[in-house]
Amino acid sequence: xxxxxxxxxxxxxxxxxxxxxxxxxxxxxxxxxxxxxxxxxxxxxxxxxxxxxxxxxxxxxxxxxxxxxxxxxxxxxxxxxxxxxxxxxxxxxxxxxxxxxxxxxxxxxxxxxxxxxxxxxxxxxxxxxxxxxxxxxxxxxxxxxxxxxxxxxxxxxxxxxxxxxxxxxxxxxxxxxxxxxxxxxxxxxxxxxxxxxxxxxxxxxxxxxxxxxxxxxxxxxxxxxxxxxxxxxxxxxxxx
Amino acid sequence: xxxxxxxxxxxxxxxxxxxxxxxxxxxxxxxxxxxxxxxxxxxxxxxxxxxxxxxxxxxxxxxxxxxxxxxxxxxxxxxxxxxxxxxxxxxxxxxxxxxxxxxxxxxxxxxxxxxxxxxxxxxxxxxxxxxxxxxxxxxxxxxxxxxxxxxxxxxxxxxxxxxxxxxxxxxxxxxxxxxxxxxxxxxxxxxxxxxxxxxxxxxxxxxxxxxxxxxxxxxxxxxxxxxxxxxxxxxxxxxx
Numbered sequence: 244x245x246x247x248x249x250x251x252x253x254x255x256x257x258x259x260x261x262x263x264x265x266x267x268x269x270x271x272x273x274x275x276x277x278x279x280x281x282x283x284x285x286x287x288x289x290x291x292x293x294x295x296x297x298x299x300x301x302x303x304x305x306x307x308x309x310x311x312x313x314x315x316x317x318x319x320x321x322x323x324x325x326x327x328x329x330x331x332x333x334x335x336x337x338x339x340x341x342x343x344x345x346x347x348x349x350x351x352x353x354x355x356x357x358x359x360x361x362x363x364x365x366x367x368x369x370x371x372x373x374x375x376x377x378x379x380x381x382x383x384x385x386x387x388x389x390x391x392x393x394x395x396x397x398x399x400x401x402x403x404x405x406x407x408x409x410x411x412x413x414x415x416x417x418x419x420x421x422x423x424x425x426x427x428x429x430x431x432x433x434x435x436x437x438x439x440x441x442x443x444x445x446x447x448x449x450x451x452x453x454x455x456x457x458x459x460x461x462x463x464x465x466x467x468x469x470x471x472x473x474x475x476x477x478x479x480x481x482x483x
Numbered sequence: 484x485x486x487x488x489x490x491x492x493x494x495x496x497x498x499x500x501x502x503x504x505x506x507x508x509x510x511x512x513x514x515x516x517x518x519x520x521x522x523x524x525x526x527x528x529x530x531x532x533x534x535x536x537x538x539x540x541x542x543x544x545x546x547x548x549x550x551x552x553x554x555x556x557x558x559x560x561x562x563x564x565x566x567x568x569x570x571x572x573x574x575x576x577x578x579x580x581x582x583x584x585x586x587x588x589x590x591x592x593x594x595x596x597x598x599x600x601x602x603x604x605x606x607x608x609x610x611x612x613x614x615x616x617x618x619x620x621x622x623x624x625x626x627x628x629x630x631x632x633x634x635x636x637x638x639x640x641x642x643x644x645x646x647x648x649x650x651x652x653x654x655x656x657x658x659x660x661x662x663x664x665x666x667x668x669x670x671x672x673x674x675x676x677x678x679x680x681x682x683x684x685x686x687x688x689x690x691x692x693x694x695x696x697x698x699x700x701x702x703x704x705x706x707x708x709x710x711x712x713x714x715x716x717x718x719x720x721x722x723x
Contacts, residue, residue: 411665411677418665422658425651428681435681436708437651441669468676471715479708 245269246298248291251305252312253346255339261312262343263291264305265298266352275381275481276353278344279306280362280369282446283326285315289449293361300474301483303352307343309336309369326365333372333393340373344380357381359403359480361473364415364446365389367407371424372396374403374433381480384408384473386448390416390424401433406476408469410443414458438472440465485509486538488531491545492552493586495579501552502583503531504545505538506592515621515721516593518584519546520602520609522686523566525555529689533601540714541723543592547583549576549609566605573612573633580613584620597621599643599720601713604655604686605629607647611664612636614643614673621720624648624713627685630656630664641673646716648709650683654698678712680705 245268253260263286266274277297279290286308294304308315310325317325329336348355360383362370367388374383375396382404390407405428409421421437428435446452446459447466454460477483485508493500503526506514517537519530526548534544548555550565557565569576588595600623602610607628614623615636622644630647645668649661661677668675686692686699687706694700717723 405681411669418662422662425658425679425681429651433681434704437679437681439665439677439679441645441665441673441675441677464674468715468719472712475708475711475715 244299246295248295251346251350253342255342259312260308260339260343261315262286262305262307262346263294264303264350264352265291265294266303267298267301270301273352273354274301274303275357275359275477275483276347276350277302277304277477278347278358278360278370279304280340280360280366281306281308282364282366284319284322285310285317285325290363290366300477302477302481303347303350305343305347309339309343330365330368330391334395336369337372337376337393340369341376341378344373344378357481359383359477361386362388363448371405371407374401374405375399375431377402382406382476384476386469386473387413387445388416390420392423392427396431399431401428401431403433404476404480405433405435406472407435407437408472409437409439410445410447410462410465411439411441412443413445415445438469440468484539486535488535491586491590493582495582499552500548500579500583501555502526502545502547502586503534504543504590504592505531505534506543507538507541510541513592513594514541514543515597515599515723516587516590517542517544517717518587518598518600518610519544520580520600520606521546521548522604522606524559524562525550525557525565530603530606540717542717542721543587543590545583545587545590549579549583570605570608570631574635576609577612577616577633580609581616581618584613584618597721599623599717601626602628603688611645611647614641614645615639615671617642622646622716624716626688626709626713627653628656630660632663632667636671639671641668641671643673644716644720645673645675646712647675647677648712649677649679650685650687650702650705651679651681652683653685655685678709680708
């Protein structure tokens with residue numbers, strides 16, 4: 244195994260974004276691609292680490308950016324403002340996500356016909372939105388994602404298979420919202436799964452989560468179980 | 484591998500039950516035990532096949548009976564009557580289940596300190612009830628189980644880990660009931676997971692399900708995914 248990475252710029256109009264690609268150079272030929280959508284904090288070592296993990300599993304990972312290259316590493320309050328802005332302009336967010344997906348498809352290490360996406364927190368909302376656009380991706384995985392519907396995709400047919408990995412006590416995505424997501428995805432014809440974890444809150448995959456307010460709490464077993472579920476899901480998607 | 488089976492009688496008072504044990508005779512020493520609780524139809528080739536599958540995975544499987552040895556192979560209407568009777572007398576059902584569990588623990592092929600239970604449809608309710616009694620089993624897996632609470636276990640602490648594998652469109656276990664189950668299990672302190680499968684109905688693991696009324700419908704992907712989830716769960720329980 245020989246994991247390599249490189250930074251890749253891509254654009255939406257004049258706006259420039261920067262993602263990090265990771266692949267195993269010991270594998271020849273294009274591999275299935277897995278986009279990694281970031282949390283509220285923007286692209287960081289956390290998502291880059293996931294892209295590298297995916298590379299070690301034989302995929303080409305791509306830790307994307309939806310805030311803009313200049314905003315990478317911004318302070319929390321600025322990140323929150325950017326997130327809320329995109330959460331309220333879902334068509335803009337969706338366009339940026341599809342640009343990122345195209346950038347992934349364009350890489351020589353990627354089989355453009357076999358791509359998928361995973362995302363964390365806000366990134367979970369992002370990958371659900373990719374699916375909601377009707378884009379032909381093989382599948383998407385949301386880890387403790389936000390479920391609020393975009394409002395602009397109701398008539399679409401979802402082509403991507405969906406796996407939502409969800410802490411049942413997540414204050415940012417309540418049981419009512421989980422039930423509403425299920426209804427939405429069924430109405431859109433999706434092949435979907437929702438794995439609910441009892442006594443688990445938001446950000447359960449992140450060992451650095453600040454548990455002081457009880458909103459974001461790392462959970463070792465939910466982290467392990469969700470990653471195992473995602474691995475199985477990807478292997479089902481790509482027959483790997 | 485050398486899968487063996489034998490029939491085992493066990494009792495609750497004067498009432499005699501008959502279960503089928505399955506184990507791999509090529510493995511030496513006691514193995515983790517997995518009880519298999521039956522559907523409305525009573526113990527049948529379906530549950531016996533699961534016990535044999537579990538034996539092939541290195542466990543000792545035990546397809547139990549809660550209707551009574553004389554009732555095995557009864558007509559559907561009689562089975563329904565027996566099921567409804569037990570559903571309305573949960574303390575009786577729970578006693579029979581714990582007798583079956585003890586019979587499993589008593590076998591030389593079983594490590595009595597490492598037992599678990601899986602169940603299908605009515606058997607899903609059965610294994611959830613085993614957990615609800617507070618019995619120290621490692622874990623239980625419900626496949627398209629019924630969720631109605633027993634009413635006699637509210638103050639108990641659940642020791643078993645729980646995995647509920649659930650068709651979201653199951654007419655016999657609605658989203659409201661799934662949400663209520665989550666609330667119940669959380670209140671009882673359980674380590675629980677609920678995997679919901681979109682567009683999936685009751686009895687999704689059974690290729691022979693009669694789909695004509697839309698209640699029970701086999702679903703190939705939910706069957707495969709749920710078995711994979713159960714395998715991972717058992718391997719987590721028993722470090723296998």
